[in-house]
Amino acid sequence: MSETVQESGQDAQVPADGSDESVTETDAALVKEGDIAGDYLEKLLDLLDYDGDIDLDVEAGRAIVSIDGGDDLEKLVGRSGEVLEALQELTRLAVQQETGERSRLMLDIAGWRASRRDELSKLGRTTARSVLETGEETRLRPMSPFERKIVHDAVAEVDGVHSESEGEPPNRKVVVYRVE
């Protein structure tokens, strides 16, 4: 199975029967996830004396927590987003500690993911087009699951090419092939 499918995030978020009641229950659970995460992060910002507004949302079956504010927040992102990933991991664990359920919540800080998303989509499209033209398979640099998912999605929009991930984290890379 290609990783595109595994990482697409479409799994088991909306109940198969699509009944409104179940959807509402799922949403309520996600709102609760956001609340717990918001408390955990707000207290962290307080202790560090960082300025930041926390925004909670539910989108495509997951809780989204966004923090925006002062320049200090860049320290919580890190040079290549590594601090953001670490903090997201800890926040998921804090949610799981209270709910007893694994959390898939997404944390964004200072719009980092949003801007990475644009860059990586562009990279995916450009790579797809050049592979289509030359027929040479292309390996991209190692990326996090979040980054690979965006690249896979962008490649999928171009006809005649196909992408997979290979290698073990943290060296897992997207490879783009031409479909012959």
Place this chain on the structure above:
Amino acid sequence: MTVLTDALEHLVRGIVDNPDEVRVQSISTRRGRTLEVHVNPDDLGKVIGRSGRTATALRTVISGVGGRGIRVDVIDTDR
């Protein structure tokens, strides 16, 4: 500076079964500062995580906030 100690204590408290037993001690050595994390022995697995993943995440956040010179050690002892 107790900011980092408090922040680390908060991060750990949120992910364990016994938050009241979490203690972080700041120790200065010649090679820099070490933050020692003490938890209930039953919570050690949670703080370390599978293949040390959680401990690594704690270190990454503390380095991001306080700079690379700071060590985070999860203390593995039965008190």
